[in-house]
Amino acid sequence: MEIEIPCVLMRGGTSRGPFFLADDLPEDIALRDELLLDVMGSPHELQINGIGGGSTLTSKVAIISRSALPDCDVDYLFAQVSVMKRTVDTRPNCGNMLAAVGPYAIEQGLVPVQGKETIVRIRNINTGTRVEAIIQTPNGAVSYEGDTRIDGVPGTGAPIVLCFEQAEGSLTGKLFPTGQRTDWIDGVAVSCVDVAMPVMVVHAEDLGKTGRESAAELDQDKAFLARLESLRLQAGRLMGMGDVSQSVVPKPVVVSAAEGGTIRSRYFTPHSCHKAHAVTGAIAVASSAMLPGTVSHSLMQTNVESENAVINVAHPSGQIAVSLEVRDAINNPKVVRAGVVRTARRIMKGSVCVPAPASIVA
Known part of the structure; x- marks a missing residue:
């Protein structure tokens, strides 16, 4: 029936x-x-x-x-x-x-x-x-x-204009779930950030990548994927999420430097590379780029420490622009609003x- x-x-x-x-x-x-x-x-x-x-x-x-x-x-x-x-x-x-x-x-x-x-x-x-x-x-x-x-x-x-409010601490209740802007896992610097989506951000070079690879190239590297998953599982515990082996969060993100107000991102879902980029993940990556002390911020090649900025997140299919309002990024950061345009x-x-x-x- x-x-x-x-x-x-x-x-x-x-x-x-x-x-x-x-x-x-x-x-x-x-x-x-x-x-x-x-x-x-x-x-x-x-x-x-x-x-x-x-x-x-x-x-x-x-x-x-x-x-x-x-x-x-x-x-x-x-x-x-x-x-x-x-x-x-x-x-x-x-x-x-x-x-x-x-x-x-x-x-x-x-x-x-x-x-x-x-x-x-x-x-x-x-x-x-x-x-x-x-x-x-x-x-x-x-x-x-x-x-x-x-x-x-x-x-x-x-x-279609999407305006996110109260996106900070979307799942964990904290902007920085571990209490740190950068943590070290197996000798690798990672930033665990929760804005619209909990993510673990890692510099591509620390995993032997340039950050310019295509999604297919990254998906074919099984040793790389295994290492990324190991970091993700440990990050999940540090973020207070327990065993995340059966969950798709936190999402691992591999970032690298790009020109101007742009950061290059390879976003994983979590076991394969997104051929473009998740909106919520882009908001998390862009937010981390505005927050001093994170892996993402250290790669930005322009000053983004003002309260309002547009961060372009480059991905395998192009880029997505994220409009952000962030207050007191240095001492007591607060992500007030994030906006993106979709169809x-x-x-x-x-x-x-x-x-x-x-x-x-x-």
Whole structure:
């Protein structure tokens, strides 16, 4: 017996996945996760029996509901569905999928159109972060067409502005979860930073890399990946997250120097290199670049110690610009606000068919 679940397949930023209304999924978490694994076709390298794309970037799920909070319109729960394991991780946020939450919420009737632009106030359930998304809504409906181009996605689209507030300490509750701006693990300097996404930042040269390698080149170096994972596991414990071997956070990031107000980043998800860059990860990397004493800051070739700056995070497909407001970066740092521009697209809507769990059949 199969069941049909209404969903909309959407691209958000450089990620893609199905969007569901929370009411259309089981309340029981274990049962919900089993359904999501069947929806995506995991575990299988091609996810051939589901709608996943065989990549961490296309094996993501967004679950949306009305928010009970007076200052938020919708709640957004992100789920990272493993491609090769039968696991679902709801600890991290995904800023790329977040770009499609506003359009989805408007088109589902959860948020009314406000004019030529509509502000959707989003609470990310995973981290407690609140985000304002500015959606283009001319003629009373969401518009996906525009001239905005983001690296890693072909063509152009309507701009979606994401303004992150209270992103500091998204999962650990601390900007520097270890209490240090730089730690040493196995003789390697790392910076553990939590802004929108917990990350472990390491200088490429300390791992025998230039930082200019392609994602494919890095993924082929199994010894490098093993060493990076060893550092990540130890960093997870230092950050108070315990055993992170079955979690996708913290995310490891390999950085190197670039020109001007730019830092070069290779972002891992966490066991393969992102072909572009996660939005939340870019915010974390850019924030660390503005904070003296971190691995990232030491590589910046321009002064970024003002309270407001735009940091360009270069990645394998181009770059992403992050607008930041940081106060008292030297003594008592506070990341007040972060903003990025993304695009999104509705790809398909309808229902996804999955085998009915035994409990539902009974």
